[in-house]
Amino acid sequence: MKIVTWNVNSLKVRLPQVLEWLADNPDVTALCLQETKMEDVVFPKADIEAAGFHVVFAGQKTYNGVAIIARAALSDVVINIPGFIDHQVRLIAATMQGVRLVCAYIPNGQALDSEKYPYKLSWLAALTAFLKKEMVVYSKLALLGDYNIAPHDMDVHDPKKWEGQVLVSGPERAAFQALLDLGLTDSYRLFDQPEKTFSWWDYRGFGFRKNAGMRIDHILLTKELVPLCSACVIDKEPRRNERPSDHTPVIASLLI
DNA sequence: ATGGCATGTCGAACATGA
DSSP states (O other): OEEEEEEOSOHHHHHHHHHHHHHHOTTEEEEEEEOOOOOGGGOOHHHHHHTTOEEEEEOOSSSOOEEEEESSOOEEEEESOTTOOOSSOOEEEEEETTEEEEEEEOOOOOOTTSTHHHHHHHHHHHHHHHHHHHHHHOSSEEEEEEOOOOOSGGGBSOHHHHTTSTTTOHHHHHHHHHHHHTTOEEGGGGSOOOSSOOSEEOTGGGTTTTTOEEOOEEEEEOTTTGGGEEEEEEOOGGGGSSSOOSBOOEEEEEOO
């Protein structure tokens, strides 16, 4: 199976691109979306099911919102982090063919002196506590999403320019490490990768053309899944579309 | 140092993203 994360930055705008991409990638089993930016009542469930997919989703107006589109059945759906009071819809989890898929849109944080920054860190702490419990139940678990964290300087086009800023700050990277310390592994770094490979590029200033990007979208795997992972790639093609999302899909292949 | 582009909001300037 292939499992994918893609921040689409509005599913209303990007639905045709999502369906086209799925048609072009028939071996993709599950696609986790972030920033759908729509309430459940207007979610295009019928369109997605008509195209032959299963789908689970949770959203809100204007901001956030997550969904999982899959070619196989999805069960045991959880929306948001249990016990963590949150007015924003940023997480959905479901089980597909024995694999627990956790789709997360981790807060951006805006800036280190913003009130959104401590929210980001508390959200990450709650996520880590939630996953610790999930991993007891589900040995085959993948955490897919927009983490809004570039784990290492090699994941940043210009580390000096970004030094100390949001997405790369020490506490954020420590929170990423805390996820790894649960026993999770960054599937992208299981394999040799080209230098300067990113999953997001700023719309402004020809960011994509200049490859001024960041690798902030990740797929972490439990120990049970690591030996089954045969590849992890970033698909830059959709970034060349007309009206692209600023993020591109990250794809992990699993021998399941 | 700032804004640059894109999206969504009840109808234009603003909030947010990363």
